[in-house]
Amino acid sequence: MMVGFISFFLLMYGLRLAHNYWLRLFFIIIHLSVLTLGIHTYRQNRENSIDNHVSGVAAGMATSFVGVLGFCIFLFLFLTFESDLMTQINSQFDVDRGVNPVTASAFMFVEGIAAGLIGSYILTRLVDSRLSDEAPENSIL
Numbered sequence: 698m699m700v701g702f703i704s705f706f707l708l709m710y711g712l713r714l715a716h717n718y719w720l721r722l723f724f725i726i727i728h729l730s731v732l733t734l735g736i737h738t739y740r741q742n743r744e745n746s747i748d749n750h751v752s753g754v755a756a757g758m759a760t761s762f763v764g765v766l767g768f769c770i771f772l773f774l775f776l777t778f779e780s781d782l783m784t785q786i787n788s789q790f791d792v793d794r795g796v797n798p799v800t801a802s803a804f805m806f807v808e809g810i811a812a813g814l815i816g817s818y819i820l821t822r823l824v825d826s827r828l829s830d831e832a833p834e835n836s837i838l
Contacts, residue, residue, distance in 0.1 A: 702765075729816050732816050735760040758817050783801070
């Protein structure tokens with residue numbers, strides 16, 4: 698997840714599109730794709746945990762935490778040394794005191810963790826449903 702976030706960010710920066718706020722929606726695609734893979738792998742390795750939705754959400758949140766935190770550390774360092782991008786960000790938003798690398802990274806962290814929590818819950822239910830449908834019927838009535 699972190700590698701996907703950093704790669705996408707650097708690609709957009711290299712194409713001079715990093716200032717485009719709406720391109721951040723592609724981070725959601727990266728985030729949800731990796732969450733799906735993580736939860737699916739977790740569930741396949743622990744088949745007895747499928748009925749426990751909390752463990753799936755916890756696995757998704759752990760994945761999100763690592764990916765989002767790593768990206769936010771990268772973003773903090775990048776914005777610290779790339780003041781032109783920080784100036785562009787501040788010109789787009791009407792904030793009295795301005796945004797600095799710490800607050801920009803903190804906003805991204807909160808946004809990423811919130812998306813991870815919501816996405817983890819929804820994707821856990823979807824993955825569990827799919828795995829339950831694929832499982833052979835071993836019930837004895």
